[in-house]
Amino acid sequence: MTEEYVVQMKGITKVYPNGIAANQGVDLNVRKGEIHALMGENGAGKSTLMKMLFGLEQPTSGEIWVNGEKVNLTSPTVAIAKGVGMVHQHFMLVPSLTVAENMVLGMVPKKSGLFIDSGKAIEITKEYAEKFNLHVDPTARVCDIPVGMKQKVEILKALVRGAKILILDEPTAVLTTQETTELFKELMSLKEQGYTIIFISHKLAEIMQITDRMTILRGGRSMGVYETKDESPEKISRLMVGRDVVLKVEKGKAQPGESVLRVRDLEYINEWGKKMLDKVSFDLRQGEILGIAGVEGNGQKELVDMLFHLNTPNAGSVEVNGASVLGQSQRKIREMGVSLVPEDRMLYGIADSGTIEENLISDRCGTKRLNKGPLFDMKAIHNECDQLIEDYTVLCKSGAQQVKMLSGGNIQKVVVAREFSNNPKLIIADQPTRGIDVGATEFIRRKLVELSRSGVAVLLVSADLNEVMELSDSLIVMYGGRISAYFEDTSDLSDEVMGEYMLGLKQQAPEEVGRVCHE
């Protein structure tokens, strides 16, 4: 019975031009009106499979059937015409246009054939928002609305274009707990109205809660289709990673020493006049992991930029072991013993078409031990890099391989290997495990704990609540550019309490927050 399925992908294989086989003989069958999960670790091939269903990539071999008809999806336009819509992980919206204008982009209603009929656009937006219970403000500019609403706009955009099959690529990755709950309600109502949803995720709890069936991918191959209600989270986890993953990192109690990083009254107003940092003060001591939790966009990124002088604050001071960081070159800051695992590894962390070796030596290319007179000591470089590749278990053929040929987790291991190995006194780890697989995540977390216990000061910025709560010795929460809470001990903290501070429902008194300055 083929009619049962609205989407059938048969024996899909995809080999990228760089030789990576992202999918190998994958089958996917989605029933009409179900919420179907596509699960797997990063790099398992979920996104690639969905890109082919949305016409962004073409399969190397295999067939795609939509509504019982064999289709050749050469572009998203074709896919949309067949009723397939996709909401990307990174929103594809024009920030400077209003919600309504974004909704009708590419299908703009015209007044006398020339002018944009914005009234009509708003009307369409309202009509669809009402119909699907997805409430958005049609006249607000996209750059001013919260992430949760942006996502609704994306979903509506797909619906306006007539999508009956919705692909959601990790939709909850950027949402708060409350927003996620709301999204799930909306998805259930869409399901009741007969829409089919393909839900990409690697978060077990969500999958168990919302989906009917799931297809699990591992290493580019399908591990089978399962009815959600029949399976246990443990079994699914085993299917996903092929082993039982314990993400508990054992760490002894911290023995904090002297203050390494001292931040006082840091203020920053961004180019649009918004105050992103408001009198931020804290100390970070030797041998301690200080976590910075908070919903993204509450000043964490700006704070990290200031600490590494990628940006300059309007007021305040940043000192590392008594010497000011402000106005110093990155070379000088590195010489002070500061290392940074940047949030965006592709932007700052690596030179993508360089080799692994070239990426490992970027911060130390001028040191004596790697140079013989004016020339590089190639033997010393090979030795050092081979050692790092081994120590940090970077999966590669050799150090001469291009970094961009590696998977996300291995690229991050290259960054981490470089940043952790130059005798740092202070490590700033900004979202160190974002978007990488479980194995690499575990490895990097262990390394961070190991380094901190050997006396390095670690500042851990992470949007992953589990990560900050698990790894940090003490923790600050940022909300609206301020420190809204400081917890000296993280062991008895609950998610609920954290949530209240992260969402700005509560704010500790200045005296309580002030305890993070150890003077």
Added chain:
Amino acid sequence: MNKKQSMLFGLVRGAAAILIALLVTTLLIFICADTPDGASFGAAFSAKLTQTGGALRQLLIGPAFRSNGSISTKNLSDVLASMIPTIFTGLATCVMFSANQFNLGAEGGIMLGAFAGALGAIYLDLPAGILPVVCVLIAAAAVGAMMLIPAVLKAKLGVSEMVNSLMLNYVVMYLIKYLLNTHLADKSKGQVQSYPFQADAAIPQLIDNGSKLSWGFIVALVFVVLTTLFMYRTRWGYAIRMIGINQDFAMYSGMKVGGIVILSQVLGGVLAGMGGGIEMLGRYTAFSWSALPGYGWTGITVAILAGNNPAFVPFAAFFMAYLDKGCNLMSTYSGVPAQLIDIIQALIFLFFAAEQFLSRYRQHLVVRNTQEELAQKAAQAEGSVK
């Protein structure tokens, strides 16, 4: 794809580009070929055919062989001699493009280098052995200084080095023409030219057959090695390449981005200037260039053909010089317009530069290779289970 395969693919791709360009060229020559007046269609056709055949022979094997099949030393040495300036401009462009600095100033650079070298050769009073060396060094320094203009403006103010260096070429050219026409002209000559160089300033020839194949050729090859070493074996060359790939990464890693941006362009200037000085002293006895010589533009083609890798520059330069000579011979001996060379070069260039050219074939290779690897892995896994 492994190294051997990418190399094979590169060769196949290059050969295919040349072959297609030649096919189109053949067609063009055939169209351009003269027909005897009043000849019947058949006679005209066969006349055109013979002419095309002759023209192609000149183009393809003329630069290397005589019509009796023996090797033509003169033509070959002509080809090698004309490689000297383009090797230098090619190297200069490689260095600048590697840093992602699209500086097009090698053209003006080679003219200024030639001019500065010429001034030294006319006016400096130095012993015979030292004079040409000093002249070439002056040429290099002059153009290095010239490149400071686009380089510093880029590093400090973010001004586009492409626009700046492009315009600078013409500033340099007209400045030289002005000086040559007014203050430095040898009024006793019938054309605009400088006073003659001192005899000691000439760079000695390798072969004295009028090809002007000087010791400059050897110097050029030495600089190919030096530049390759610099780019791939020193921290500065490494920094230049890393900045070229990802400037933010270089900055974050603690490299002095502004300094390296300037260094890459000044170094490019030094190489171009050296090429200009050597070309002038190795080939001429007085300075009489009244327009940009075109070596800088060829240098850009050479650098792109060489994939910005200095080690491949001599091969690319040889290819361009050979083609140039072939086209000249063709227009001399078979009445095909010399302008065809531009079309042929453009065609070859087009196919080389087209990233997607033969990408399907490449994808096919990649798929096959990956599948083999996967099969191998599976077999290994099975073996270890047993």
